[in-house]
Amino acid sequence: MGIASENEEFATRAIHAGYNPLEYGYAAVPPIYASAAFDLENAVRGDALAGGLIDGFEYSRVANPTVDVLEKRLAALEGGIGAVAVGSGMAAVSYALMCTGEGGGRIIAPSNLYGASVDALGDFLPQFGIHTDFVKSINDLSEVESRIGPDTRAIFAETVANPSTELLDIEPLAQLAHSHGIALIVDNTVPTPYLLRPIEFGADIVVHSTTKGITGHGNAIGGAIIDAGKFDWANGRFPQFTTQQQVISDDRNNEWHSFASKYGNAAFIKRIRIKYLRTFGAVASPFNAYLSLIGLESLPQRVSQQVASAQHIAQHLSRAAHVMKVNYSGLGYTPQYELVGKYFPRGVGQILSFLVDGSADNVRRIIDGTKLFSYVPNIGDARSLIVDPAHITHREVPAEARIAAGVSDNLIRLSIGLENVNDLIADLDQAIAHAY
Ligand code: PLP
Numbered sequence: 001m002g003i004a005s006e007n008e009e010f011a012t013r014a015i016h017a018g019y020n021p022l023e024y025g026y027a028a029v030p031p032i033y034a035s036a037a038f039d040l041e042n043a044v045r046g047d048a049l050a051g052g053l054i055d056g057f058e059y060s061r062v063a064n065p066t067v068d069v070l071e072k073r074l075a076a077l078e079g080g081i082g083a084v085a086v087g088s089g090m091a092a093v094s095y096a097l098m099c100t101g102e103g104g105g106r107i108i109a110p111s112n113l114y115g116a117s118v119d120a121l122g123d124f125l126p127q128f129g130i131h132t133d134f135v136k137s138i139n140d141l142s143e144v145e146s147r148i149g150p151d152t153r154a155i156f157a158e159t160v161a162n163p164s165t166e167l168l169d170i171e172p173l174a175q176l177a178h179s180h181g182i183a184l185i186v187d188n189t190v191p192t193p194y195l196l197r198p199i200e201f202g203a204d205i206v207v208h209s210t211t212k213g214i215t216g217h218g219n220a221i222g223g224a225i226i227d228a229g230k231f232d233w234a235n236g237r238f239p240q241f242t243t244q245q246q247v248i249s250d251d252r253n254n255e256w257h258s259f260a261s262k263y264g265n266a267a268f269i270k271r272i273r274i275k276y277l278r279t280f281g282a283v284a285s286p287f288n289a290y291l292s293l294i295g296l297e298s299l300p301q302r303v304s305q306q307v308a309s310a311q312h313i314a315q316h317l318s319r320a321a322h323v324m325k326v327n328y329s330g331l332g333y334t335p336q337y338e339l340v341g342k343y344f345p346r347g348v349g350q351i352l353s354f355l356v357d358g359s360a361d362n363v364r365r366i367i368d369g370t371k372l373f374s375y376v377p378n379i380g381d382a383r384s385l386i387v388d389p390a391h392i393t394h395r396e397v398p399a400e401a402r403i404a405a406g407v408s409d410n411l412i413r414l415s416i417g418l419e420n421v422n423d424l425i426a427d428l429d430q431a432i433a434h435a436y
Pocket of ligand 1 (some may be wrong): 090221328
């Protein structure tokens with residue numbers, strides 16, 4: 001399928017996938033099911049539902065009809081077999097990493113990740129017995145391979161790093177991971193499935209902060225985990241998937257199951273729902289799921305315009321006074337231009353960052369001097385946003401890792417929204433001119 005027809009098909013799925021109005025009282029728009037629990041109808045049906053013999057809704061901590069539509073739509077857009085929506089992007093990252101590393105596993109990751117993910121991997125998950133081997137370059141296959149040991153469970157990376165926009169070379173990394181029986185988990189928040197679908201290149205698990213481009217209007221925190229359904233969790237490295245578990249077994253009939261034996265290639269996403277969502281409970285609210293569904297309807301149109309504007313602004317800034325460097329892999333001449341051609345035919349996204357000369361005072365004056373850009377620690381909004389990552393979004397990253405990820409004190413990140421691009425450029429120009 002050519003890019004043009006793929007685009008059209010994606011746009012159709014963004015509006016219709018996972019929803020049949022006939023099953024929801026003919027409502028044209030997926031309704032908000034603000035109900036904590038659902039009628040089990042009668043004892044026989046109740047028993048069958050609770051035993052997992054039939055599909056249906058019981059309690060909104062585990063599944064809810066509005067959230068279910070979002071999950072089905074995200075799975076369809078990413079090309080996965082199933083998804084679980086959760087209360088935030090960090091819940092998605094934490095659940096995916098814990099579900100993989102559970103019981104003493106190790107993760108391989110770069111340090112150019114979102115700040116809270118670096119903190120989780122480097123500082124917090126070790127408290128739960130899950131440790132990380134950080135690598136200098138996640139695209140350096142020999143460095144990555146040298147860190148794979150008997151306890152390694154997964155490689156984790158962002159497909160487009162924030163704020164450097166460094167790109168992940170997914171395909172060879174997935175091949176390397178699979179040749180060792182370990183999984184590739186990617187955070188696809190920055191590009192969104194409109195620009196990149198990592199499962200098509202071999203990723204096993206995709207996580208999102210739906211707070212960003214997917215919801216697209218800065219009005220709802222949310223996250224999602226999508227399962228490609230291709231990884232063999234019973235390959236011997238993941239005892240949590242092959243151990244029999246009460247919650248999915250039937251002790252009255254002496255029928256015992258592990259997640260792998262009961263759910264096969266859906267073992268991961270089932271464990272996320274039945275163990276992680278059910279136990280830790282970072283559930284997506286039906287209202288937030290509704291907002292994400294509305295946002296998804298215009299994802300292709302929003303992201304295309306934002307990418308075009310980001311490209312324009314990156315080019316403009318690379319010629320601007322006081323700008324020392326622009327980080328935007330979509331510039332056409334960056335060292336990663338081959339990866340752009342392979343993975344990002346529609347562009348690399350709406351995030352860019354730039355390094356200015358002068359002191360911290362100049363940086364502050366640029367940020368305070370913009371009139372259209374909101375000073376906000378978020379990305380992927382319809383509004384354009386500006387932030388100083390070293391002080392805000394990456395504050396918890398240790399200095400060494402921050403420098404390695406290019407997050408210096410003079411770096412400014414932009415998330416380009418839907419305003420007129422000439423107005424945005426004029427705003428940046430006047431803010432920079434007045435800051436020196
Ligand atoms: N992953 C990436 C790449 C992010 O940029 C963020 C948030 O900025 C997150 C995960 C966490 O998402 P949330 O804020 O929805 O928890």
